[in-house]
Amino acid sequence: MASTALWAHHWAGLLLSASLLTTWSLPAAAQLTLGDRLPKATRSSLAKPTIAVSQGTAIEHREGVSFYCDTKDVNITIYWVSNNHPLKFDERMWLSTDRKNLTILTVQREDAGTYQCEVWGVLQVQSSNPTFLIVYYGPDPVEIKLEPGVPNGEAVEVIEGSNLTFSVETLSHPHPDYSWFFSNDSKPITSLSSTTSTFTLHAASKEHEGLYRCLVSNKATNLSRLGALKVRVLERVTKPCITSPNLNLVENASLVVLTCQTSHEGVGVQWFLRGQPLLPSPHLVLSADNRTLVIHGLRRDDVGPYECEVWNWGSGARSDSFRLNISYGPDRADITRGPASEAVSTIKAEFNSSLTLQCRAESQPDAEFHWTLEHSTSVWTGEQLIIEALTWEHQGTYNCVAFNSLTHLASSASVRVRVMDWPMPTYANVPNTQEQVRVKKVLTQDPPGEFHEKESSSAVHGGYSRGPRKPQPKLASDPSVPTLPKGNTESNYEVLVNPEHNLYCHINSSV
Known part of the structure; x- marks a missing residue:
């Protein structure tokens, strides 16, 4: 079997000569194909070659193979074909001068397949039957x-x-x-x-x-x-848990180490803060294997919640949420007049009225509150201080101290309370205004260090005296809220009237 690619160059010269011959020897209408112009004796003059091989099987890299092309024709050229393609020669192959002997010195696996030799005459080609070469090789690396x-x-x-x-x-x-x-x-x-x-x-x-x-x-x-x-x-991973050896955590004073506890080896670990992947920082530091999280400079907003997830490429599990209990404060203390008002530094209140002082300070856990009054050795506890009926003894500067027993920190605030409007004395058997009545100025009990002499504001109208001011009702006291004592507010007043009218009045009043 001839390969067109192999002997195309061989035919090029022949076709050119034949073309020139037919150009001058035959008219165009009588021109025939090249095959038709060749005599039958010429077309069949080449004998079919035979091919022999030294061995049909060979071991790669260890053996060689020789092929021999046998033909009786002379003045011919022999070409070799492998797997229906012109044989590509390399340094492993040797070809005799007459091209009848082909030797592959060292067989490789790509040498396996069919081999043929072709005999080329002037105008004809004859090809041998194929012979097979089997190459044994391997096994390659496993x-x-x-x-x-x-x-x-x-x-x-x-x-x-x-x-x-x-x-x-x-x-x-x-x-x-x-x-x-x-x-x-x-x-x-x-x-x-x-x-x-x-x-x-x-x-x-x-x-x-x-x-x-x-x-x-x-x-x-x-x-x-x-x-x-x-x-x-x-193993299919199971739920991990978060542990911390730190129990008493104080803002700014504690270093916290959280550990993701798991029994699995070689698993990946990831941390989550408030449901989002945790981003490491100088404040939040992860270990090389991500199993521990160190929180430096603990802040109150570091409470969490924290979660850790362990995983391998086939399964994963996340821990329960873990929250830190961080103690802080008390922050700045403020005193208000009642629970819903703004912080005050001075309070004016009427005599005999009720007054509620409230102390507040942000703290975890809740702060303890202690109240004191200047010039007094008494101490009251509680967030609120209720005075049911103000007297002069209640006037002064109140101080509130907020204390956190876990952080051992304290914060304080003070407020100045002033009692306004003195109480009026009560008169009996006062004659009508036409009579000359001589009234002694009455001294009421004043706050410490403050004594005033004040003319009576009572006036007699139509023979009736103006009665004393009615005290305001007292607030019901809460047993849990400290209440200051009323003190001894009893005062004695003596009024002298015109002896000609035989009038005498002794007033015993209690505020």
């Missing part, structure tokens, strides 16, 4: 693959409970034999056939973890290759 599995370092990781399929990949001719070994056992797995290049392991567990080996053998080449694969069986 690679064991595992599905499903994920390479991690020197091992392939699988998830417990999964079905594992092992397979060997190598090139070899003829087909090799396989022997599988598990871990350090020198005996092959007897349940597998010697021709099995794959096998499946069901419901993998920790006992299936170890080294798997496969010996691949080629009986034709007498070569063997050993492949190995280390298998690590990962």
Whole structure:
């Protein structure tokens, strides 16, 4: 069989000569094809060549092969064809001068296939029947693959409970034999056939973890290759938990170490803060394996919640939320007049009225409150201080101290209370305004250090005296809220009237 690509250049000159010959010897209408112009004796003058090979099989890299093209014709040229394509010569091949002998010094696997020789005459080509060359090779280096599995370092990781399929990949001719070994056992797995290049392991567990080996053998080449694969069986991860050795946490004074506790080795760890992935910073520092979180310079907004998640490529689990109990404060203390008003520094209140003072300060846990009054040794406790009926004894500067027993910090505030509007004395048997009445100025009990002499504002109208001011009603006291004592507010007043009218009044009043 002739290859057009191989002998196209050989025909080029012949076709040119034939073209010139037909141009001048035959009219255009009588021109024939080249094959039609050749006499039949000429077309059949070349005999079919035969081909011989030294051996039909050879081992790659170890053996050589010789081919011989036998033909009785002379004045011919011999060409070699391999796998229906012109043979490409390289340094491994040798060709005799007459081109009848072809030798492949060292056989390679790509030399396998069919070989033919072609005999070329002047106007004819004859091709031999094909002969076959089989090349034995391998096995090449062995690679064991595992599905499903994920390479991690020197091992392939699988998830417990999964079905594992092992397979060997190598090139070899003829087909090799396989022997599988598990871990350090020198005996092959007897349940597998010697021709099995794959096998499946069901419901993998920790006992299936170890080294798997496969010996691949080629009986034709007498070569063997050993492949190995280390298998690590990962447990399905369970829920981790967050622990902290720090119990008493104080703002700005504590360093907190949170640990993500898990029994699994080789798992990834990720932290979450308030449901979002935690971003490390100088304030929030993660260890190299992410298992511990260190919080430097603890702040009150570091309470969390925190979560940690452990995972491998086949499963994952997240911990329950973890919150920190951080003590802080008390912050700035303020005193208000009642629970819903703004902070005050001075309060004016009417005599005999009720007054509620409230002290507040942001603190965790809640602060303890202690009240004192200047020039007094008494101490009252509680967030509120209620005075049911103000007297002069209640006038002065009140101080509130907020204290946190865990942070050992305190904050204080003070307020000045002034009692306004003195009480009026009561008169009896006062004559009408036409009579001359001499009234002695009455001194009421004043706050400490403040004594005033004040004319009576009582006036007699139509023979009736103006009665004393009615005290305001007192607020009901809460047993849990401290209330200041009313003190002794009893005063004696003496009024002298005109002795001519035999009038005498002694007033015993109680505020």
